[in-house]
Amino acid sequence: MEETLIPKKCSALVIGGSAGSLDVLLEIFPALDKEINFPIIIVTHRKPGNDSLLTDLLQNRTQLKVKEVEEKEKILPGTVYIAPADYHLLLEHNKTFSLDYSEKVNYSRPSIDVTFQSAAEIFASELICILLSGSNNDGVEGLKAVNNFGGLVVIQNPNTAIMPYMPQQAVINIKKNVILDAFYMADFINKLAKR
Amino acid sequence: MIGDVIDNEQVETLLNDVLEAHGYDFLEYSHASIKRRISRLYALDNFVSFAEFRYTVKTDKQYFKRFLEEITVNVTEMFRDPSFYKALRNEILPTLGTYPFIRIWVAGCSTGEEAYSLAIVLKELSLLNKSLIYATDINPSVLEKAKKGIFPLNYLKSYSENYLQSGGLKDFSTYYSANYSLAKFDETLSGKMIFSTHNLVSDHSFNEFQLILCRNVLIYFDKDLQHKVFQLFDNSLEQLGYLALGSKESLDFWPKAKQYKRIRTEKIWRKL
Ligand SMILES: C[S@@+](CC[C@H](N)C(=O)[O-])C[C@H]1O[C@@H](n2cnc3c(N)ncnc32)[C@H](O)[C@@H]1O
Numbered sequence: 001m002e003e004t005l006i007p008k009k010c011s012a013l014v015i016g017g018s019a020g021s022l023d024v025l026l027e028i029f030p031a032l033d034k035e036i037n038f039p040i041i042i043v044t045h046r047k048p049g050n051d052s053l054l055t056d057l058l059q060n061r062t063q064l065k066v067k068e069v070e071e072k073e074k075i076l077p078g079t080v081y082i083a084p085a086d087y088h089l090l091l092e093h094n095k096t097f098s099l100d101y102s103e104k105v106n107y108s109r110p111s112i113d114v115t116f117q118s119a120a121e122i123f124a125s126e127l128i129c130i131l132l133s134g135s136n137n138d139g140v141e142g143l144k145a146v147n148n149f150g151g152l153v154v155i156q157n158p159n160t161a162i163m164p165y166m167p168q169q170a171v172i173n174i175k176k177n178v179i180l181d182a183f184y185m186a187d188f189i190n191k192l193a194k195r
Numbered sequence: 196m197i198g199d200v201i202d203n204e205q206v207e208t209l210l211n212d213v214l215e216a217h218g219y220d221f222l223e224y225s226h227a228s229i230k231r232r233i234s235r236l237y238a239l240d241n242f243v244s245f246a247e248f249r250y251t252v253k254t255d256k257q258y259f260k261r262f263l264e265e266i267t268v269n270v271t272e273m274f275r276d277p278s279f280y281k282a283l284r285n286e287i288l289p290t291l292g293t294y295p296f297i298r299i300w301v302a303g304c305s306t307g308e309e310a311y312s313l314a315i316v317l318k319e320l321s322l323l324n325k326s327l328i329y330a331t332d333i334n335p336s337v338l339e340k341a342k343k344g345i346f347p348l349n350y351l352k353s354y355s356e357n358y359l360q361s362g363g364l365k366d367f368s369t370y371y372s373a374n375y376s377l378a379k380f381d382e383t384l385s386g387k388m389i390f391s392t393h394n395l396v397s398d399h400s401f402n403e404f405q406l407i408l409c410r411n412v413l414i415y416f417d418k419d420l421q422h423k424v425f426q427l428f429d430n431s432l433e434q435l436g437y438l439a440l441g442s443k444e445s446l447d448f449w450p451k452a453k454q455y456k457r458i459r460t461e462k463i464w465r466k467l
Contacts, residue, residue, distance in 0.1 A: 018204040050398060071414045071443050072225075072421075087414075090227035093203075098225040099414045099443050102232070118227050 006178075007152055010038050010192040012075070014119050016112030016142070018045040018134025020162025022054075022180045025132075029061040031186035036064060036193045037172045040080045041089070045108050045138070048085040055082050060194035071099040083110040090118040106138040116142025125150035128192065130185070132156045132164030143174045153177040154188070201234045205245050209233060212253045219263065219333070220396045223420035229266065236265045260336070267334050268415065271305040273312045273346070275410075276442050281362045282461045286318050286453035287437050291405050297326040300404045300431065302395060303412030304330035307341025307388075312358075313408070314384040319364055323387055329402065331393035338390045344380035346371075351378050395424050400431040407432055410441035410462075418448065425449045432466050439463045 018025065021044055027049065046054065058080060060067040066080040075081070075095045084087040087099040089110050106113035116129050116139065129146045131139045133156060143153045153174050160162035160182045171179060180188055199210075206229065210221045221229055240261075242248040274280050275378050291297050297317075303311045310330040317323040332338055346354075355367035371378040393401070395412065407428050413421050428438055429451060438446070438455065440462040447453045455464040 008306075070445070072418055087443060090225070092225065092227050092230065098227050100228045100268065101270055101411045101441075102228075103270060114231075115462075168435070195411065 006192070006195070007125055007128065008195060009126050010128050010195065012039050012041065012119060012123045013128045013130070013192070014041045014115060015130045015132065015187065016043045016116060016139045017132030018112075018136055018138060018163065018166055020133030020135075022057075023133075023162060024156065024185065025058060026061065027135065027182060028186045028189065029058050031190070032062050032064060033190045035195060036062040036189070037077050038193065039070075039075050039077055040064070041075075041083070041115065041119070042080065042190075043083040043089060043110050043112050045110075045112075045134070045136075046085055058082070069097045069099070071097060073097050083115065085110070088112065088114045091122045093122060095122070096120055106136055108136070108138050112139040113142035115128040117145040120149040120151055120157075123149075123151065127151035128152055128182075129169055130154040130156070131170050132182075133137060133161035133163045135163040136166060137169055139166060140169050140173050143177075147174060155179050156185070157181045201230065201237055201245065203230070205249075206230045207235055209249055209252060212249060213259075213262070214255045217259055218397075219394070221266065223396070223417050224415050225417055227427055228268075228415055232268070233267045236262065238395075239265070263334055264296070264336050269305045269337050271308045271411075272350070272357070273308040273354035274361050274363075275309070275312075277357050277360035277362075279361075279410075279439070279461060279463075280312060280316060280357075280443070281360075282458065283313070283439075284320065284362050286458065287406065287463060288316060288320055288322060291437075292320060292322050294405060295325065296320060297406070298402060298404045299326060299328045299406045299408070300402070301328060301330045302332075302393070302407060302409040302428075304332050304341060304390075305334075306337045306346075307344065307390075308346065308354075309410065310341065310388055310407065311344060311380050311384055314387055315363070315370055316361075317387075318384065323383070325450060326387055328388045329404075330388050330390050333392065333394045333396075335392050338392060341388075342385065342390050344382070344385045345377050346380070348373055348376050348378045366389075395427065396420065401429055402431065403433050403436075403457065405433055405436045406439070407436070408439045410439065410440070410444070413444045414441065422449050423452070429454075429466070434464050434466055437463055438466065 055068050068082045090098040155170045156167045157179050158167040214220050218332050304310050358367045371380045
């Protein structure tokens with residue numbers, strides 16, 4: 001991994017994933033340091049209904065606080081935020097969240113593209129976005145915006161993804177990126193906190 | 196997808212124009228969301244420059260109609276959040292059933308799916324006859340659709356599933372007649388509805404209600420504007436009346452929230 005790609009300071013980490021991404025999250029979370037000093041925002045495609053399931057699964061595996069986003073909530077460091085099912089998740093300049101119930105994007109709501117793009121604008125070069133396993137095309141456009149605003153794009157190594165299509169698309173379309181095996185993700189995130 | 200074609204300053208300029216030229220105030224809407232809508236429209240309609248876009252929005256009445264339609268988010272469903280409708284059916288509406296007459300306001304009704312869902316529940320509780328549903332929205336085009344009560348047939352399967360989950364008792368298809376790709380809902384339902392434009396930002400209270408539904412509208416407003424709208428609802432709600440919000444919205448940070456009591460885990464509050 002090229003060290004130069006890694007920003008000096010991480011002010012927010014956004015993780016997007018679809019089919020096959022839950023396994024990776026469940027692998028990452030138990031290994032995260034509790035000293036993480038930036039917000040972690042998670043956007044995954046899932047069915048509406050069982051809202052607290054993902055929150056509970058992750059909370060049981062980390063000492064960081066895990067919660068589903070409430071609209072207009074302040075974005076705080078050291079907290080893990082889960083995008084609620086069936087709403088797009090946007091970030092505001094005053095470092096709060098907005099929810100948006102507009103048309104699906106890439107057949108998805110929440111759409112990873114929407115949150116990546118919105119976060120790119122707010123956190124610019126201090127943003128890191130990770131795209132995980134998935135079988136649709138969401139995320140790639142958002143990662144382009146992350147690149148444009150000077151943020152860092154991290155893609156799960158498609159060879160380690162249950163559904164390689166989504167990360168593959170990102171690898172093809174995003175020039176500046178870091179490709180990481182699922183196995184190294186937690187370590188990578190912990191190191192970001194120490195910078 | 197839309198890139199970052201319109202910047203924050205341009206959004207501000209455009210919204211000021213809209214207020215000045217057309218009297219609609221979007222300045223206190225959630226910034227990220229309105230910016231996304233504006234950028235989307237700009238890209239969709241292939242404007243070559245922001246100046247051209249600005250000029251058109253400002254001066255072209257016909258185009259402004261489109262602007263209003265596209266800037267507001269009109270996505271909606273029948274029996275969205277089945278557990279909410281279950282609470283209406285089992286608890287809220289039976290309580291209101293003891294009144295001689297029930298006045299309900301659906302604020303931000305979009306194309307009407309929510310109002311028709313409500314009317315169906317009222318009908319099954321034998322309360323529809325003594326009820327009146329005022330369904331309002333800022334956007335006149337969606338109200339035209341709502342009046343007709345015609346929805347795309349291919350959505351009806353999922354609506355019917357929602358209906359059953361919400362405690363619906365009947366065969367959902369008895370409420371509409373299908374014609375090609377459209378489903379027209381029974382006119383006994385729309386007969387109990389009054390449709391009108393109403394802007395929550397600038398218009399005043401127009402009646403007193405026992406139940407106000409305003410779901411998935413306030414997420415588009417910033418906190419200050421939300422509080423103004425809560426005040427408007429407070430002025431429009433009878434004592435012991437109910438206010439229902441969207442599943443991600445809350446009354447909690449409003450200073451007068453103490454005068455309301457939340458109904459279990461639903462986003463429904465009762466005015467004390
Ligand atoms: C996402 S829809 C919600 C529809 C329905 N209540 C539901 O929950 O499914 C939001 C609606 O709010 C309306 N709206 C936006 N701003 C408004 C305002 N200032 N006054 C009244 N309605 C407004 C929009 O036109 C749109 O139809």
